[in-house]
Amino acid sequence: GDSVTQMEGPVTLSEEAFLTINCTYTATGYPSLFWYVQYPGEGLQLLLKATKADDKGSNKGFEATYRKETTSFHLEKGSVQVSDSAVYFCALSDPGGGADGLTFGKGTHLIIQP
Amino acid sequence: EAGVTQSPTHLIKTRGQQATLRCSPISGHTSVYWYQQALGLGLQFLLWYDEGEERNRGNFPPRFSGRQFPNYSSELNVNALELEDSALYLCASSDWTSGHNEQFFGPGTRLTVL
DSSP: EEEEEOOOOEEEEETTTOOOEEEEEHHHHHHEEEEEEOOOSSSSSEEEEEETOOEEEEEEEEEEETTTTTTOOOOOEESGGGGOOEEEEEEEETTTTSSTTTTEEOOEEEEOOO | OOOOOEOOOEEEEEETTTEEEEEETTTTTEEEEEEEEETTTTEHHHHETTEEEEEEEEEEOTTTEEHHHHHHHHEEESSSOGGGGEEEEEEEEEEESSSSEEEOOOOOEEEEEE
């Protein structure tokens, strides 16, 4: 079945550092790919998405590119802030439109220190 | 535009009791998904409702059930509660006909089973 693998962390960085959170997936066909963010005590917020190979999703300074050849969707940000501290989830949706819900990675806990 | 809402925010029950959780989707969305986020287990797909029908369920026992009402709101019922049912239950809505299954999440209901 489909699966998503991401580094679990915690990942600790200093403010203004460069961020990369790796995400790789296993799926048949061409899934849609997503990054969600969860702040403490809250639900998930959609951060960005990409629906086909070579698409780049971007939002709030975060970017991720759908790489079919490496089955990856790594999240990057050039300069992180303390307010970016949260848990980040990589997820995929099967090409059929979602009968099995989203498949999530285990989440990466990001801590940004001032 | 109002987002996905869930109630109650917190729910405390004892073993063997029943819990009922509620979700209202974004206006115009006909699909509702339920997920369980248990400590150490990550996010797991529970149920998918669309147009009033249960379309698919994840690997959970039958005591997890629910329904979707004509206004597309949804209810999740958990019968014969067990300690391991303690988790954050997240509801998401989607306009899955777009083909990409972009899901928008509510804040969740924290269920504690004592």
